[in-house]
Amino acid sequence: MKVPVDWLRDYVPLEMPLDELAHRLAVTSCEVERVSRRGIPWENGNHDLFVVGHVLSAEKHPNADRLQLCKVDVGETEPAQIVCGAWNFGAGATVAVARPGATMPDGLVLERRKLRGEVSEGMILSERELELSQDHDGIMVLAAPGAADAPRPGTPLAELFALSEDILEVEVTGNRPDLLSVYGIAREVAALYGLPLAPPPGVAPSLSGDEKIAIDIQDAVGCPRYIGRVFRDVKVGPSPAWLKARVLGAGMRPISNIVDITNYVMVAFGSPLHAFDLDRLAEQRIVVRRAGAGEKMEILGGVEYTFDARDLLICDGAGPVAIAGIKGGEATGVTETTTNVLLEAANFEPHELLATSERLRLRTDGSNRWEKGVDPHAAGRAATLATQLIVELAGARWTGDNDVHQGLPGREVIALRPARTDAIIGVVTPPAQQTALLTSLGFDVAEGALTGPDFPGGAGQPTLSVTVPTWRARDIAREIDVVEEIARFQLDALPATLPARRELFGTLTEAQRLRRRVEDVLVGAGLAEAYTGTLTGHDPDPRALRLPDPLGGDQEVMRTRLLNGLVESAERNINVGTAGVALFEIARVYLPAPADGDLPDERWHVAGIVEGGYFRAKAVVELLLSAFRADWAFEPAADLGDLGQGARLRGRGAAADGGPAGGGPVGGTVSLLPAATLDGAWGTFEIDLPLLFAAVPGHTTYEDVVTFPSVKNDIAVVVDEGVASGDLLAAVREAGGPELGEAAVFDVYRGGQVSQGAKSVAISLSFRSPERTLADEDAAVHRARILKTLAERFGATLRG
Amino acid sequence: MVPLAPVNWDAYQADGVAALAAATDADAVEEARVRFLGRKAALPLALREVRDRETGMLLNTVRKAIEEAAAEAELRLAAAVAGRGLDFDPTEPASLHGGALPAGSLHPITQTRREIEDVFLGLGYEVIDGREVETTRYNFDALNFPDWHPARSPLASLFFDRDRLLRTETSPSQIRTMETRKPPIYMVSHGRVYRRDATDATHYPVFHQIEGLAIDRGLTLADLKGTLLHLMRALFGPQREVRFRTHYFPFTEPSMEPDVSCFLCDGKGCRVCKHSGWIEMGGSGMVDPKLFEFVGYDPEEYTGFAFGLGIERIVQLRHGVPDIRLLWHNDLRVLRQF
C-alpha cells in the first residue's frame, strides 16, 4: 500500500526523518519496500515558483495559429506574458503557473524564452504537468471567471494542494488489515514515537431527510453489516486538486468526486465503500445474497462474470448490481449524469470473499482488504467521513440512512501477566510501560485480578485486564498475542543470549554420518556432486506417484530413481563441450506405498554417471563398497531396461523375501548405458543407501594379520566364456575356508592355448592363520579343495 | 699369457652401478663406463676368457646390470633441468606420467548445509530427517495454518490429493519429532520443500530449507536472537549483527523475520542489501502455544523458538551466484569452482 506522508501528517505530527521512520516501522509494524516521491521536486525552493495566476487577457499568438498569447497576473506588479498551447480557458480564469527557473517533475527546467517571436515567462500548467492526472485535457482551471472563492494571484500552489509527496510503500502481513489504511499506520507511528494521534477524521453533517432504503441481508455470515446512505442533488464532477493529489498519492486514478471520495475513505480507514447510482437500482432496494448457479453480471469496465452459489452478490430488486466487496456492476455505477447516490459502507466475511476472488481471478483494492478481515466497526467511521465529503464536495443533500446488522461484535478482554511478557521476550518491560504501549495502540488496560487457583501457570500472579480494540479482534485473542504487541516494540532493545542447557545431545545419526562419507568417497573418486529435480517427466515405475496438477509435463512424476536427472545433466555438459564428465547425486526417491493414499517410502539413494564405460562406473562402486567394507556381489544382468546392461548389486546376506538362497535384496545397479542414450561410452550406478548401510559391518574387532605371515598362491582355471568372474570368486571364497584371506581375479586371458568359447581366469589367493605360520602344504590342501569345487560347479580345469 | 687375478664379481657390479649412479655429468658417466665396461676393463677381458656356462651367465648378469645403470644415468642426465640441479622436471603435469587423479567436488548446497549442520551440532542440536510427501495434517493443521490460509490453496502448493502434498516447509518434521518425545528438544531439519512458484533468478519450485526448533524451560526471544547471531557469524563472518523485524507466521507468536547486517558493505548499503545495510534471512519466532497443545506439551512449563532459512539463498549470497537455476543445472564449469 502507498501511504502519502502528508496524509499521514493529518493524523500524527511527524517530525523525524523519513528514512528513520521507515526503518522503525519495518521493525515494529510492516515491511517498508521503499520511500518514493510523486510530483514537483521541492528542493531549493522550487515549490515557490509554482503560483496561482489570474488570466488578464488571452489572444491568438500573432505568429502561430495554435498558440495563445496570455497576460497573467501572478501577484507581481507587472503581469507575466505566457505563451500557451491550450484553448480551454480565457480571460478571467484562475490557473496554475510555473515561473522561469521552475523544475518540472520530469527534471525539465523552465526558462524565459521566445516562442515564435514572443517571449514566454513560464508556463500555464495542465494536471498532467503537475502529476495530478494522466489526462491531457487542456490546462487546469482552478476557478472559473468571476468565481467568488478564487485564490488570489501569487498564492503558492502548495497552499492549495500537495505539489509533491513523499510516499511510504508498505507491505502488510495478512494478520494486519488495520494497517491497510493511513489512519492505521498513523496509529502505529504514534505508538512508536509517543506522539498524539488525531481523532478519526469525519464529522457527519446533519441528515436532511428520512428516506429508508430497504436493505435485506439474506446471508448475515457473509455480510454482517450493511450501511446504506442516500444522497440527493449530487453534482458529479472532477475532484478538487487536493483530493486528486491524495488519490494519486495512494496509487489510484482520480475519476470523479464521488468515486474519488469512496477511494479516499477506503485508504483513510481501510474499509472499502461503493457508490451506486440510486436511480438505476431497480425498486431502489438492496438484497445481499448468494448467487444462483450460472447467474451473470457485467462489472465496471464491461467484463461479464458468471457466478455460482458460493459467491456473495449485492442485488437490487431485479438482479446483481455488485460482487460483494470485490467490484461494482457496470449498469449501476456512478456516472456524470448521476444525481442520486446510494453509498454502501458494509462489512464482508473474508474467507468466502477470498475464495470468490480467486475463483473469478478478480482482485481489487477492495477485495485485498476484505480478504484479510476488516473491522465491522470501521464501516460506521467510513460512512461518516464519506458523508461529510459527499455533502461538501458534491453539493449533495444527505437524505437517508439505514444501518442493518445483528449486533456488532463486542471487545475481547484478555488477562495479561506482565511477568509472562518478560519471560517470553527475555527483556524486562515494566508493567507501566506495557500498559502505556498497549494504550497507545488502542487497547484499554486496567488492573486485573490475581490469577486464580486453577490457573495453569500458578495462582496469585498479577495480571492486567486488556481489552482488545475492534480493529485487532481477528489477530488478538490470547495472552501470547498481547505479548507480541509488546515484543514488537522491544526488538531493538533485545539482547542476544543463548539457551542455558541442562542436558546435551546432538550428534549425526549413523545414516547421516554414513551419507556424508558416501559424499566424501565419491568426491575423492573424482565425481562432482549434482542436484537434480525431484519431479520428472517419466519414470520407469508405472505406479510412481503423480501430481494431478503439475507445474509442467516434465515435472509430473515423483522419481523412483535418480539416474534420469543425472543423464540429463551429463547431456547438458556434453553439449557445452565439457570433457571428463563424472557426476553423482545423493537424494531421496519415492517408492509408491502398497496402499493407495498412503505416504510413499522415501528412500535415500546415491547414483552416478561417468564417462568411460561400464568399468569406470564399476571402479567407483568397488571403491565405495570397499570404503564401507560392504561385501556385495555383482550379479550379471542383461535386462536393466533403459539403463542398458551390467550388473545388479546384491547383498550376500539371507534374502529377506525368501528369495534365492544366499541372495540378499537387490541393493543397486551398475550399467553400461545404451549408445543411443548418450554419445560415447557411459557407465552408471544407483544404490539404495539404507541397504548399503545395513551391509556395513557395525563394529570392527582387531584381527591378527601381523604375527604370522600369509602364504600366497595363484591359480589359473579355464572355464566357459559364460561363467562370470564374480561367480567364480564367490565359489572360491565359499570353498576356501576360514584361512583364506584375500582372493582376487587378476587376469582374464583368451586365445592362444585356450580354446574358442573358453577363457582362463587367474586368481590370486592368500592364506593365513592367526595361530601359526602356514606351511606350503596347508595352502596346497586349501587350493586343492578350491579347485575341486570350481571343477564341480563350473567344469573348471587348471591351466597348465 | 698372464693369468688373471681372481675378481669378486659381486663387488665389481656394485662398484660399477654405484659409480654410474653417482655420476653427475656426462664425463663421469663415460669415465665409469670405460672403467667397468671398456676394452681394457676386467669384465670384457674375463668374458673373452670364459669357458664354462655358469661363469658366462654370471659375467653376463654383471655386464647387464652395469649397462643398465649406465643407460639410466644417461637418461637421468638428459632429463635434468639445466641450471636447477634437478634430475627431472617436477613441474610437468602428472597426467604426462600416468599419474593424474580426477578432482571431484561437493555441491555448494551440500557444503553450506554441512556448515550449518556443524554449527548446530556444536550447539548440541540433533539433525532430523523429515519426509517430503506429507499430509495436510502435519503440513498445515498441526502448524496452526487457518483453514483459509493461502498456502493451503492448490494455487500455492503441490497436492497429490485432498490429504497429501509435497511439504511446503520443513516444519512438519518438528511436529513429528515433538509427537514422539518430551522436551528438551534441540533439533534442525533440512531438505527439499516445494511451492508452486514461477521460476526466476531467485525462485525455483523446489528449494532447500533448514529449520531449527528448540523447546526447553525458560527459552526466550533473546535466545532465538543469540542462536541466529551465532549462525550468521559462522556463515558470514564474526562482525555480523542480527536484527529482528516483526512478521506473521501461523506457527510462531511472536513472529520475526531475522536480518543479518550486510557482509559486503558492512551495513553501509550496497546493491545486494538493496541499500538498507541488512539482508533478509528467513522466518522465525517463538513457537505458538497452539503447537504445544497439538502435541500435548504444557505451554506454561515450556517455551520454544523456531526458525527457517533457505539454503540456496545463503549459497547465492555467500558465493555471489546470480541465478538460483545455476545451482540445479549441474554444469561442471560451475560445480568445479566449489
Ligand SMILES: [Zn+2]
Ligand atoms: Zn550491502
